[in-house]
Amino acid sequence: MPTSTDPGRPDPEATTLALTRDGRPVSDRGDTVCVIGAGASGLTAIKNLKEHGFGVDCYERETGVGGAWNWRHDRSPVYASTHLISSRPFTQFPDFPMPDDWPDYPHHSQLLSYFERYADHFDLRAHIWFGTEVVRVEPAEGDRWDVTTRSTGGYGPERTARYAAVVVANGHNWSPKLPRYEGLEQFRGEVMHASSYQDPAQLRGKRVLVVGAGNTGCDIAVEAAQQAAQCWHSTRRGYWYAPKYVFGRPADQVNDSLLALRVPRRVRQWLYHWTLRLTVGDLTRYGLPKPDHRVYETHPIANSQLVYYVGHGRISPVPDVARFDAYGVELTDGRRIDPELVVFATGYLPRFEFLDPKVLGDDGGTGRPTLWLHAFAPGHPTLAVAGLLQPDSGLFPLAHWQMVLFARLLRLRQTRPERAAAFAAKAQARAGERYTGLVKDSTRHWFEVGHADYLRAVQRALHDLEGSR
């Protein structure tokens, strides 16, 4: 049994053994693996690497675990009312279930307590350096990595340590994606991105325009319907607003009953359209635009209340924004509206400021890494990205299996190098593979995955790796 007392932390006074390419001193951490971030993905990385016998150092810029789900963190995107959109069985780690007396769709505070319990149960905190930010990650010889850190906020000296492998788990829901509009600078009203929306009090009594209909935009529009004086909801296309429950069960569980039977996507789309038509009815009757795609072709929205509030007249659906001026907004259909507050719920962009984009196969610097299984970088067999996925269900089981795969790969590098090499060759050949049916081209869909397609691919990779096929 591994003991719980070994903190496994790099000793700052450790003998300096090497130099970086530009001559800075590096402390050598031997076979230890570095994990960047202690959100859900980082925690499952530590847990699984530890379970496979590795030493782990994790760096976390905040002072607690839980990442996005820790609302105390300044970059946390959750707001007071956030509840899961994926029901419990799809959201919990496969080997550490949430309590079965929790609701189908737990609250964000429950999620944080779940991650905190996960960290304590598996004794992960001893591996985490809190308040420490990774500022640079550079390849070193022998497929190793030089990781440079400093105290969050830039105080204190930088330190560099050399690791056998690196897991990037820095999250992708913290750097706002903000559209540009003509005249936005002149607009006299208040403007914010959803990332700084926390509490319905921010909307109370105001005329509010919400832009974007991801799950964030829909949640905020519903809160505005309850709190604001008026709510316009601007979308650049029509969507399928799927209820959280169908036939008295969480909708994702019903959908997976069909998936388990391997019902083809076309048929499932048809069944879904038909179910929505029978329950919610024709969306255009409510004044919502007709979807320009079939269901499952945009990231799913799970929101039972949006259509309801449109029906109450508390949400007015409007088209895309054309331009701003000092006193209002012109829409693409020529209409003018005069909101006091505009909330851009236009999503987030992944960012890896500490890493040369080329390392992740993003040679053009477009912000879209080209990886195999959205996790493994061609040419860098000891690097993995965890949780860089936009699944049609919960993210955490997917991140868990990514890390099981990576931990086994690292072990095989020691015991069966030829298998590890075959894996690396596959990462090279198959980088950029997709794991979803057709989706709409949009800035957010390049890493959309269907959970069944994706997990099946991971399962195949695991079995290939272990030669058990």
Next chain:
Amino acid sequence: MSERVRVMRGREWARPVRPVRREVLAATPELEEGRPPLLFVPGFGHGAWAFAEHWLGHAAGRGFPAYALSLRGHGGSDPAPEATLRAYAHDVVQVAAGLPRQAVLVGHGAGALVVAHALARYPARAAVLVAPVLGGWATFGAALRRNPAGTLPAVFGGRLRLNRRQLFSRELPDADARGYVSRLGRAGRRAQWQLLTHADPEPAVGRPPVLVLGSPDDRVVPAAALTRAARRYGSAPLLFPGMGHDLMLDARWREPIDAILDWLAKDPAPEHRP
């Protein structure tokens, strides 16, 4: 045991096990010594009470936080006549994950089979299988030979009855033995059948070290079955001659629990096979 890990768990996602209220009894040491918690899982018909008699207190006395649960439909847990092996394993994993630290799972009788399945859904620190009933036709044959009247009804969905002579040695005072037997309940009909028909457990998460122990004089689990069970996990069984199947209630209950705690105190390491 199958060697291939199963990532796709469509049925578990789409049809989660129904929650129930579960009875958990505990004895915790006065001083927290950093020992891993133990979770005792009783076999079919038994409840948490079977461990509360002696083993919980004894383990706590030696510094191990000790817990025992009653599987659904047993002891003080909610009734569950339609329970399956999956539901039982779910109960174990739920309680284990609710403990403050990574737990050691200790299963007795058919509870050992439940533990073997739970190990595929929870990375235990270690596991102990006590007089394990891992199912299959051989176990059934042995039970039929030794106690036809108690075993046969189970085939038709009736209750599986174990008698005093199967469970205890003659050293245990008759009154005690009678008392324990009167507290026995029954497992779900479907779960009883699954003793014969269940699929092999999936590989254990994290490859925990596993200890198998029992008695060569156990009239439920033949010595050969103990050896077979231990071989699955790459070891040999620890034997306590002269004891009955219910090692935690029999007169010499202290010997097996001390052996378990001694083994744990030595910090057995997980297997790191590639």
